[in-house]
Amino acid sequence: MADWRLDVLGGARLLGLAEPLELQRRVAAVLAYLALEGSTPKYRLAGLLWPGSGEDTARNNMRQLLRRLRVATGADLVLGGDVISLSERVSTDAVELEAHVFAGRHTRALALAGSLLGTLDFDDCPDFEAWVLRARAQLEALRCRAARAAADSREQEGNLAGALHFAERLLVLDPLSEEAYRRLMRLHYLVGDRMAALNHFERCRKMLLEEYDAAPHPDTLALARDIERGQVRPLTPGNPSSRALPSSVLRPPVLVGRAREWARMEAAWESRQIMLLLAEPGVGKTRLAHDFAASKGRYTVFSARPGDEDVPYSLFVRNIREIFSERPEMARGLEPWIRRELARLMPELAPGEEIPPMRNEGERVRCLDAYSEVLRRCTEGLACFVTDDLQFADSASLEVGAYAYSRFHAAGTFPIIIDCCRSGELGGEAQVSHQRLEASGLAMSLHLEPLAPDAVGEMLDSLALPGAAALTGEMTRYTGGNPLFITETLKHLLESGSLERGWPERLPPPGRVRQLIQQRLERLSPLALQLAQVAALALMEFSLELAGEVLEVGPLSFSAPLRELEAAQILRGEHFTHDLVLEAVRGSLPSALGALLHRRLAHQLELRRAAPAVIAQHWLDGGESRRAVPFLLAAAQVDESHLRRTEAASNYARAASILEAAGEAEEAARLRSRSPTA
Secondary structure: OOOEEEEOEOOOEEEOOOOOEEOOHHHHHHHHHHHHHOOEEHHHHHHHHOOOOOHHHHHHHHHHHHHHHHHHHOOOOEEEOOEEEEOOOEEEHHHHHHHHHHHOOHHHHHHOOOOEOOOOOOOOOHHHHHHHHHHHHHHHHHHHHHHHHHHHHHHHHOOHHHHHHHHHHHHHHOOOOHHHHHHHHHHHHHOOOHHHHHHHHHHHHHHHHHHHOOOOOHHHHHHHHHHHHOOOOOOOOOOOOOOOOOHHHOOOOOOOOOHHHHHHHHHHHHOOOEEEEEEOOOOOHHHHHHHHHHHHOOEEEEEOOOOHHHOOOHHHHHHHHHHHHHOHHHHHOOOHHHHHHHOOOOHHHOOOOOOOOOOOHHHHHHHHHHHHHHHHHHOOOOOEEEEEOHHHOOHHHHHHHHHHHHHHOOOOOOOEEEEEEEOOOOOHHHHHHHHHHHHOOOEEEEEOOOOOHHHHHHHHHHOOOOOOHHHHHHHHHHHOOOHHHHHHHHHHHHHHOOHHHOOOOOOOOOOOHHHHHHHHHHOOOHHHHHHHHHHHHHHHHOOHHHHHHHHOOOHHHHHHHHHHHHHOOOEEOOEEOOHHHHHHHHHOOOHHHHHHHHHHHHHHHHHOOOOHHHHHHHHHHOOOHHHHHHHHHHHHHHHHHOOOHHHHHHHHHHHHHHHHHOOOHHHHHHHHHHOOOO
């Protein structure tokens, strides 16, 4: 139970003594940073707060600051050695604001007013000041979410006066929001004040002209016309306020600008070479691979996901399970020896049977024989096999793929492989293997460049969006010809009503596609955003059932939020439409809230008996490193049972480092002695 209270909204003071303790600015900075960011290396924080000092001086200053705090309070409020954290005895108003929004307690969230650290000035600490500005913006965004949600819920309950109150709060919090003005226009009309509604329209029009030199969005103009005609309707649960984006900006109908690359792939196909497509995120390697594979006949896709690299065989197992679920006769037809080997990874194939760990290299080869045979059967009769996002793949799954290729390729009984990977992110072993294949003429690499201006024009023309083709020059300069950046920019222009009016004067700096995605996230309902955030952290373990447990709502409640996320082209089914969208969703999470979600995920995944490495990582990301130790040890034992000694040694070493930091040196030494490489 917390017995100290840290208030950092509107100022900086500590409650828990006889009188409130007003905090000096650097003490306030340390406590606020630890409250919102969690565990932090002590001397990284020292570098932020004493940037002009040498390393030794900054270290000494930090030691003195923490000593003065301990003397002033008579308590250890900051814990740890090289890595420090705020004691659980301290509650913080800024963290409570995040928790209230997360739990749907919107009124309580809005009651926590004030800017982070008030008027304290950090202009002599530019990096720390930049952090303060970011954190303030995140807290303001949370307050806006709370005000929007509170207004929506009251309007749908029929409490128009309450909805109007929170809509006014929203405009105070976000005075440049056209959506906030529209909300006030509608609500004033619905409570019977048509003149106030039209006055807000005029204020909105003036604001847009002065701030952006822009006219109101078509939706705002349409609402003003409806107010004049008396045709405005209130929101209802079945009447969502956002419109679906056209499907053409999710997947343009025509592949453009890839004639040279296609010709090289045709030559590789004739030679039955492995193809490795390399490109920066968003340049279109996945689209090219799919279109080319489809032109050759039936094909399958094994998609690696973020997090796979931490769990051996995760890519292989997930995709084999999907195939078995679609073709259960394939699983039933496995020979006993193959079934037994595969049960090491899929225990459901041998319920109640305990498979002993491998003892020698011969048993490991037998296991690879079984796995590669399963992979061959699952891809039998296919022309092509696409591995997408190879940079996320675990090394054990890649070993199975390479083993299957070496066994079956020469006989022509294995599909041609097309791998897709981000430039510069191919793992060391995979890169060496591909270079060896390329040198022997069995593989080729293809680097994709962004689209040329004529291809950008062809792409925009193919979308059939009024006004899009006229923006070819500006779009090429702004996006650099990156197809994903083009479609994300178009989504922004569509939602802001700018597309038909020509290129806007103000956009985020070129290449900052995450900012455009972030603006789309801010328009989501609170539950839709929370669902996306859980998906971004749960990664390969994500399901609606898991999200319901983490968010403490019934999974059937996700029906409308899921439609909203699909309409906004954030999710497609239970998967993100692109890795950069996932990264933007992760970036929308304040650190303390992200840590809370990781802890909840760890707890739920424990109950589900998920892979130990996954649970361990969630406890680590949740700031509970000591709770990760048993799962790191379990992951090491799984690695040892598959004779994967390098991975086992890594997990033992991580566990030992955590124990050493916790002062458990004897246990840490024992673990290091158990390491397979010790």
